[in-house]
Each structure stands twice: as C-alpha cells, then as structure tokens.
Amino acid sequence: MTYPIRPIDESEWTAFARVNEEAFGWTPHPQQAERYKAQTEFDRTLAAFDGDTIAGVTAVFSLTMTVPGRQLPVAGVTAVSVLASHRRRGVLSSLMRRQLNDIRERGESVAALYASESLIYGRYGYGRAASELSFTIDKHRSAFAPGAPQDPSLRLRVVVPAEVRGDLEKLFAAVVTRRPGRYERRPEFWDSVLADEEHDQRGNGPMRSIVAEDDHGVRGYALFRIKSSWDEAGIPNGTLKLQELEAADPAAYALLWRSVLDRDLVSKVETYGRPVDDPLIALLADTRQLRARWADELWVRLVEVDRALAERAYAAPVDVVIEVEDDVCPWNARRWRLTADLTGAECKPVDEEPDITLPVAALGSAYLGDGMLGEQFEAGLLREHSAGAVHRLATALSWSPKPWAGLTF
Numbered sequence: 001m002t003y004p005i006r007p008i009d010e011s012e013w014t015a016f017a018r019v020n021e022e023a024f025g026w027t028p029h030p031q032q033a034e035r036y037k038a039q040t041e042f043d044r045t046l047a048a049f050d051g052d053t054i055a056g057v058t059a060v061f062s063l064t065m066t067v068p069g070r071q072l073p074v075a076g077v078t079a080v081s082v083l084a085s086h087r088r089r090g091v092l093s094s095l096m097r098r099q100l101n102d103i104r105e106r107g108e109s110v111a112a113l114y115a116s117e118s119l120i121y122g123r124y125g126y127g128r129a130a131s132e133l134s135f136t137i138d139k140h141r142s143a144f145a146p147g148a149p150q151d152p153s154l155r156l157r158v159v160v161p162a163e164v165r166g167d168l169e170k171l172f173a174a175v176v177t178r179r180p181g182r183y184e185r186r187p188e189f190w191d192s193v194l195a196d197e198e199h200d201q202r203g204n205g206p207m208r209s210i211v212a213e214d215d216h217g218v219r220g221y222a223l224f225r226i227k228s229s230w231d232e233a234g235i236p237n238g239t240l241k242l243q244e245l246e247a248a249d250p251a252a253y254a255l256l257w258r259s260v261l262d263r264d265l266v267s268k269v270e271t272y273g274r275p276v277d278d279p280l281i282a283l284l285a286d287t288r289q290l291r292a293r294w295a296d297e298l299w300v301r302l303v304e305v306d307r308a309l310a311e312r313a314y315a316a317p318v319d320v321v322i323e324v325e326d327d328v329c330p331w332n333a334r335r336w337r338l339t340a341d342l343t344g345a346e347c348k349p350v351d352e353e354p355d356i357t358l359p360v361a362a363l364g365s366a367y368l369g370d371g372m373l374g375e376q377f378e379a380g381l382l383r384e385h386s387a388g389a390v391h392r393l394a395t396a397l398s399w400s401p402k403p404w405a406g407l408t409f
C-alpha cells in the first residue's frame, strides 16, 4: 500500500503534531507546542496520508552547521513519527526516500539527525557521527589538576538568563564554529533553550545562570537548575543539573566549571550530553570521578558524496579511490577519487580500481571527524583493496575537537 506524501500547510498543523505526540507518547504543554510550531519550516514538512488521516510525518530544519574547517547548510531532520496503527508498513521508508530527494534538490549535500533509537537510520544511509557523555561528578572529588588556567581579570556575575539573552547569543555565535556538529541558533531555538515556565522545569526549579566576564564583556556562561535537598542527617545534598556551559577561552571555561562544581549546598553536578573530549576531563585531577555514560549523538548522511567530501577540510593529505555503496541515493553509488591536502579537496567520479569499498553510512559516520572509519575497519565492516588505504583516509577525515551538536533538534 502506498500513502501519498506532501508538505502540510499551517492549517494542518494540529493533525501533524498529533502524529508526533502519539508516536512519542508525549504531549507537550500548549506553550511548548506553540514554540515548536514557530520553529517549523512548513515547506520542509512531509506528511504521508491514508485518506484524510496523516499516518506519518517528518520535517527538516535548515541548519548552518560547522563541519571540519567551515560551516555548511545542513538538513536537520526532525519530527520523524508514524502512527501506531500504520507502523511497519514502510511509511517511514517512503518518507525518508522522498526527504532525501528533496534535500538533494534543495542543494544541501549533508543531512543530520538525532535518533530516538540507534537501530532506525542506518538502513537509510545515516551513520553514527558523533557521541556524547552524560556524567555526574561528586563535588568533593572535583579538584582541578595543577596548571588549570586562571585569569585575574575575570569575574563571575549571577544573572537571570532571560535578562542577558543578548550576551548569551553573542557568546554562542562566537564559539559555534569551533567544533564540528555545532549549529547556529535561530531566535526560535533560543526561545526553547531559555524556556522556563513550570512545565519546562521538570521539578528542578527555575533556570539559573552565571556568566564569566571581564571589562570587555562576557567570556562564558553556564545555564543550570538546582534540585535542593538535605539528607536524613541534615547534611546538604543538592544536585546541580547543568544545561549548558560555553566559554570563549580556557580561563573562562575553567572558572565557570569551578563555580558550578563549588556551588554551596550542592553535593553533585549532573550533565546530560557533553562532548566526549570535554576539556573538563583534562582539567580534573581525578578523572575517574567523572562517572560517565556514553551514547550516540548526531547521525549524518552524505546526500551528495562528492560535494560533501569536497566541502570539508582535511587533517592530512590523502589520495584515494572510494567505491561507495548506496541503495537509497543511487547517484552516490559509484567510484570516486578523493584528493585532499591541507589547502582544499576534490572528489571526482572515476572508473579506476577502488582502494576501499564502503557503505555510504560509513562515510557519514566519519564526516564530522569522529574517526569512526578505523573502528569500522577493525570490525571488518569495510573492504580495503590497497593496504593502508583505510588508515590514510581515516587519518585525513579525523578532526580535533571531536564532533558534538549539544542541542537536540
């Protein structure tokens, strides 16, 4: 059975949003739903119809994302949902195929998404491209290693987040290009980041903020909530739940972390999704105190392999013929010669013998620089025809710092 697919218009929003709510089993507060609607690009929505019923949906945010060496327009895939009554009938597969064609027509060479489950998107050519650590640190075991930077010109200021929104936006805009995976925030995204009604607080109290600044302005900020408590013996046992910590330089970064970790009446700091190479790891004297859980973060799909590969920078020179397997976007399925050095890259179709054969998802997973190719090669998932070719390609594609988006879309 096929279900006709088309974008929705604003009058169909309620039916579109209902599919999300049903599939995720979560109904947002009307204010949250309004914010989400304000973020929606209606011409980039897709709905699959069963008669008058919307059976499945997806949408795209037009993101400007940092990739190694530059920023690119990237399709941020979101709102993927199929009604329970229509699941496992191929609705998602037809939506994904249509969406990838639309993205290509629009001229974006890369798509990215956050997956609710890691089993879903590999079949559509998405590869696990970034990871995150969520960790808890015991405040009393959080001393910094010798040599942590200090800058006497820096001072801390307790602020109300909404009152310094302009400073936060400016600071974020200055750091967004530093790490692959980060993307520019439109005002509607900031509305969600700073949302602080009772239904946004999830029982953790109002959002609090502290900024690090000098005479020239704000150099970093932390956003967090505090769940205060005392144990049976009357000893303070609060938890600081960190939402964001961004800084323009290492001294501001260290000062903000110290402020968060030293908070009075708090016994531990919890974070939800930080970079796997968070500089905090290097700052802590006793790194094992960072009790961490690892998870996949961004998934990336190269919609046009040649353009995507030519559009990023490389960490080392490479000249390699790659045979790409891609059933979903057949225009990618051929041999490409990637030639790159530290000044630029070229990716051209060729008929030469390949050095490597790999599924397009493997290139997606390596695209932002996370070094996944080596892992996949060691796992026996890539075919190398010229000895050392995977290692050379993996080295050229790797990047520091490691990719991380930091804000679910």
Ligand SMILES: CC(C)(COP(=O)(O)OP(=O)(O)OC[C@H]1O[C@@H](n2cnc3c(N)ncnc32)[C@H](O)[C@@H]1OP(=O)(O)O)[C@@H](O)C(=O)NCCC(=O)NCCS
Residues within 6 Å of the ligand: 023, 024, 056, 079, 080, 081, 082, 083, 086, 087, 088, 089, 090, 091, 092, 093, 094, 114, 115, 116, 117, 119, 120, 123
């Ligand atoms: C995930 C979801 C969108 C899948 O939609 P669907 O229309 O049932 O998917 P399809 O029928 O097109 O499935 C295509 C293939 O993917 C597989 N698949 C789909 N969802 C899967 C899942 N969650 N886990 C494992 N495999 C899955 C199907 O078994 C099928 O495999 P096959 O081709 O080998 O038969 C739907 O189950 C859903 O809405 N889930 C809840 C919301 C959610 O998690 N959305 C994703 C947000 S990132």
